[in-house]
Amino acid sequence: MPFDHSNKALLRVDNLRIEIPGRRGTLVAVDDVSFHIGEGEVLGVVGESGAGKSLTGAAVIGLLEPPCRIAGGQIVFDGRRIDNLPYEKLRRIRGRHIGMVFQDPLTSLNPLYTVGRQLTETILTHTDMSEKGARKRAIELLQEVGIPAAERRVDQYPHEFSGGMRQRVVIALALCANPRLIIADEPTTALDVSIQAQIITLLKRLCREHGAAVMLVTHDMGVIAETADRVAVMYAGRIVEVGPVADVVLRARHPYTVGLMGSIPLVGHDVERLTQIDGAMPRLDAIPTGCAFNPRCPQAFARCRRERPELEPVGASEAACWLHGGAAERSGTDG
Amino acid sequence: MSAGDDKASLAEPGLGARMADGIRRFFDSDLWYSFTRSPVVVVSAVVTLIFVGSAVFAPLVAPYDPFDLAGIDLMDSEIPPVWTGGGDPRFLLGTDAQGRDMLSAVIYGARISLGVGFASVLFAMVLGVGLGLLAGYLGGTVDAVIMRIADVQLTFPAILIALLIDGLSRTVLPRDLHSDIWFYVLVLAIGLSFWVQYARTVRGSAMVERSKEYVQAARVIGIPPLLIMLRHVLPNVMGPVLVIATINLAIAVISEATLSFLGVGVPATSPSLGTLIRVGNDFLFSGSWWITIFPGAALALLVLAVNLLGDWLRDALNPKLR
């Protein structure tokens, strides 16, 4: 479904703008980004490194590191605005309502504490359970994420687990207070290819079982195609296309998305060569006027260099491209 | 980015133009920016330059020559600084027990202190980089031996090692010999405590480089691989080595001052700041405080400035903090 500005969306991000003040001026890392995630929905956020997807995720959970800061727009979770909350209030939302999974399982876990200790600590922070109850719950969680011999392994240290196992522990930690939204920032990038599929399947299954929505940030289009319900494509800090995953993958509108799709090797399809998009994503201090993609776009024309396109409905999705949506005025629904 | 530059360099600009470009790039760099942004660091750099400048040009800067026995009059002894009652405008910072001008003594003292300091750091750098290169390139037993010596040496506090070397040389060597070579003994004693840091840094880089192809190629051609490696290893380690060197300079100056204060450093015939402090210490309670305080203040100021510079350099060159 395109733009859902009803309050039914679990998470709504309106016109988010993230700036990085630097010594040579202020850089805009995320520029007027809007999207929403429904209850239990998996939204994939895909794009190259530096497109701003990780920053967006960090902003939602309130962990933007200075000097990055939110310079505009709002983030609404469950009907309440959260981007302007004081630290303490935001802290209570973290873990309990919004959870996060990071990329590198090795560095995500404190090497000096047992896995069980880290689990029980989180459980006790957010619930009223007793120590014993928390420990029991911790073991249950480990079993849920597929760690064998959970009763023994709950007292082991992170370095005693393999990479894939560690990421399972991380997922358990993110889920232990039953949050309604999980932000997964490149959860499988640091893992072996053979394990990536397992972890993604696990994540998807668990979130379904717990009823949690997922904001899945990745540069891997294949993962998105397998896992997400909807996908948002980001480029140079903007969303260029967003829609149901089947629609975007099979009927990509924006030339950048087309390029991304063409660069995935599909089993069973022989192609002469994989599509390669010429050039590279622009640096933050050198974003072109008009459409940010225009220098690399094989179908760019004059208007693309002058005016910046907004997201317009095209078919079942939305795309920000002058090839589609035509009308110079936006359709009046802005947040 | 790079495509355009390649085409331009086909025109080969002259050396002058390249140097001008390099200078321009330096002033445009992050390093210079962070330097100018911090007033404290700028002041430290200026102070250090003043010290180094007056040390190098001491004969021109100092109002008197404190070593010129003919120019000293015992009648001028223990005159307080010019701004106190009883001061003499001839001697801005007062005089010591022999009538020597304190300002000149401090300037020449700083010269000796800095001289020993720089020499020690240089010695340690050459020794450390050399040993590190050897250890990293040759590996095996050589590496093990060098690193073991480093470990054993680190278990001992540097000041004791320096004390031992210097104190012993004083007694073991005949007096004339010692008065000629005390400088080198001191530099050796202090420098020996620093080499390990350089060695470790360079060793790591050397170990990475030695397995690269250009080293094999050099061997085939007949050029000593060590020389080739030096050219490649040095740029990598320049930053950390510089930071270590600056911090070492401050420690070296302090060490020299301490040794001199304890009586085993620079002899009183050409006193460093530490020696001056020691000699002046006896007059502290009798009221002539300036004889020890001014050398002390100069020492503190110098080391503070160098430390601030070293701190800034370390933060500025640390890639993680950028």
Next chain:
Amino acid sequence: MIAFVVRRLLQSILVMLAVGFIAFSLFNYVGDPINNMVGQDTTLEQRQALRERLGLDDPFVVQYGRFLANAVQGDFGISYRHRRSVAELIAERAPATLELSLIAAALAFFIGVPMGVYTGLHRRGFLSQVFLTVSLIGISLPTFLIGILLILVFGVLAQDVNAAVGFTLVPQLPTFGRGDTVQLGWWSTGFLTKSGLLALILPSITLALFQMTLIMRLVRAEMLEVLRTDYIKFARARGLSNRAVNFGHALKNTLVPVITITGLQLGSIIAFALITEQVFQWPGMGLLFLQAITEVDIPVMAAYLMLVGFFFVIINLIVDLLYYVVDPRLRADKAVAAGHP
């Protein structure tokens, strides 16, 4: 675990042997021991007889062995200068140095660590900037200069100022010697008398200041590093309280790597004590050693070296073992799939 301990013990013994070797070489080859021990009118025959009696013509290894055997039993011979057993001299002076070092170490640790943690947590606060400036001064001033300054303020100036204003505006503290001591067996302690305690104040501050600032900067740097790690970010992302994140996670991870260096620093206080002892004329081992150097009193020098070497080796050993106990990664008997990404 056992293998680790055994290995470290062997290493320590190796270091001690090396130190002993140096001490012994000093003993035998710096100047002529005989000349140092006898007066001028001793005849050649008497010298030769003495030489034989002391076994100075025996092969090197035999002499070295004898030296070591004696050293282990605490026999370091007779001091050239004081004409007394070196062991006796050291036993007399050791308590002074050890008490001073203990107080200084405690000061350095219990002030340095909290200050480091505070400035790490409150990076840009005003108080942090104050602490950092003070620490910079602490690192830049050589120990002896600090001592002299303290003497100036609390000794010389205090006298003059207090006389001028008529009351004790600036406390006047002892700047010389140890005060009154109480003898407990062979240990003379300054802790039990008022003058003894007062006398400890200036020297211990002097000795502690450098190490204190070093520790503070170390803890701060490590704390800042730790606060940037992913596991701290993840801990915050899980909604853990500030207290849990800062003290439960950050502090613990900060202190573990800091332990080794801190331990070594505190150990080096024993060596640096000699500077402070010189400034305040504190009658400890360090002052004895300094005098021995100028007087070329070889037995005392050798004994001091061995003793300090021994202390250092022990401290190194303890610190290594502590590290082993505290960091679970070192205890892994088998690194489970450490290579799997």
